[in-house]
Amino acid sequence: MSAGRPFLACACFFSDNIFVGRYGLHVRYRDEGQLRRDHGRVTVGRRAPPPPDRGGGRGRWGADRPRVLQALRERGCRGEEDFRAALREDSFLAPDFLEIVSYCTSPDAHLHGLLRYIESFSDKRIFRLPVFTEEFCQAFVDELENFEQSDMPKGRPNTMNNYGVLLNELGMDETFITALREKYLQPITALLYPDLGGACLDSHKAFVVKYSLHEDLDLSSHYDNAEVTLNVSLGKDFTEGNLYFGDFSQEPTPVPKYIEIEHVVAQGLLHRGGQIHGALPIASGERWNLIIWMRSSAIRNQLCPMCNKKPELVEAEGFGDGFTETLDDDVPETVNLCSLW
Numbered sequence: 001m002s003a004g005r006p007f008l009a010c011a012c013f014f015s016d017n018i019f020v021g022r023y024g025l026h027v028r029y030r031d032e033g034q035l036r037r038d039h040g041r042v043t044v045g046r047r048a049p050p051p052p053d054r055g056g057g058r059g060r061w062g063a064d065r066p067r068v069l070q071a072l073r074e075r076g077c078r079g080e081e082d083f084r085a086a087l088r089e090d091s092f093l094a095p096d097f098l099e100i101v102s103y104c105t106s107p108d109a110h111l112h113g114l115l116r117y118i119e120s121f122s123d124k125r126i127f128r129l130p131v132f133t134e135e136f137c138q139a140f141v142d143e144l145e146n147f148e149q150s151d152m153p154k155g156r157p158n159t160m161n162n163y164g165v166l167l168n169e170l171g172m173d174e175t176f177i178t179a180l181r182e183k184y185l186q187p188i189t190a191l192l193y194p195d196l197g198g199a200c201l202d203s204h205k206a207f208v209v210k211y212s213l214h215e216d217l218d219l220s221s222h223y224d225n226a227e228v229t230l231n232v233s234l235g236k237d238f239t240e241g242n243l244y245f246g247d248f249s250q251e252p253t254p255v256p257k258y259i260e261i262e263h264v265v266a267q268g269l270l271h272r273g274g275q276i277h278g279a280l281p282i283a284s285g286e287r288w289n290l291i292i293w294m295r296s297s298a299i300r301n302q303l304c305p306m307c308n309k310k311p312e313l314v315e316a317e318g319f320g321d322g323f324t325e326t327l328d329d330d331v332p333e334t335v336n337l338c339s340l341w
Contacts, residue, residue: 197296
C-alpha cells in the first residue's frame with residue numbers, strides 16, 4: 001500500500017508497448033534506428049511512423065481545473081455534487097451488486113460462495129456481475145455527452161482510444177471512482193484475485209470509451225496497465241462490438257483459445273489486467289463503456305507489467321501508473337502467491 005506516499009510512473013511509459021494505430025501494432029521506441037530494426041518488416045514500403053506519443057491522457061487542466069469544473073456546472077453538467085450525493089445514498093448501484101458486496105464483507109465469505117452470485121467465463125478468470133442501475137447509466141452518459149459537446153479541453157482516454165473521457169478531468173476520481181474501488185470493488189477483488197493484489201488495490205485510472213460508426217469502431221488486441229480491470233457497459237443502443245479474450249500475457253500458449261463475450265448494459269466484466277483482449281467492430285449505434293484499471297503498488301513495485309522489469313520510477317501526476325517508492329520496512333516475507341488461489 002502507498003501509505004500516503006506519492007504515486008509514480010515507470011519510465012517505460014515513454015518508450016515501451018506504444019500503440020501505433022496506423023499499423024495496429026505495439027512497439028518499443030528508443031530511436032528511429034531501433035524502430036526500423038525491430039519493426040521494419042511491418043513497415044516495409046511505407047513511411048516509418050513518427051516517434052509515438054505516450055503523453056496523451058496525462059491530465060491537461062492543471063491549475064485551471066476548478067475553473068473548468070465551474071464552467072461545466074454552468075453548462076448544465078451535474079458534475080461532482082450530484083455524483084457525491086448519489087454515492088452517499090448508494091442509489092446508483094444495482095441492488096444485486098450491493099448484495100454481492102454484502103456477502104464479500106461478511107466474516108464467512110469465500111471464493112466459492114462468491115461464485116454463486118456472479119457469472120464465470122471459461123478458465124480465464126473473467127466474471128460478469130451487475131454494477132449500476134440502468135437509470136444511472138443513462139444519466140452518466142448524458143453527463144458525458146454534455147462534456148463531450150462543450151469546448152473544454154479534453155485528453156484522450158489512452159493511446160488506443162481516440163474518443164471518450166478521462167474521469168479525472170470531470171473531478172470524479174475522489175468523489176466517485178476511489179470510493180467505488182475502496183468500498184465496493186475491493187471486497188470482491190480480494191476474493192477473486194488475491195494473487196494480483198486484489199485486497200490492496202490502492203490506485204486506478206478510470207475513463208469512458210466511446211465507439212460509433214464514424215469514430216472508433218473497434219479495439220485492437222492488447223492487455224491493460226492494471227492488475228485488475230472492470231469494464232461496465234453504459235449503453236447506448238448498439239449492435240455487435242463484442243469483447244474477445246485470449247491468453248494471459250504472462251502465460252502465452254502456441255495456439256491461443258479465444259472466447260467472445262457480449263455487452264450487457266449496466267453490468268460489468270472483471271478480468272485480470274494482463275488478459276489479452278480486444279473489441280470487435282460495432283455495427284450500428286453508439287457504445288459507451290466505463291473502464292477502471294485498478295492497480296496494486298505492492299504487486300507492480302516488484303515488476304512493471306508493461307516492460308516486465310523492475311520499474312524505473314519517475315514522477316507523475318495524481319495516481320501516476322500506480323507505483324510507489326518501496327521502503328525497506330515495506331518488503332514482506334516471501335509468500336507463495338499461487339497457494340492463495
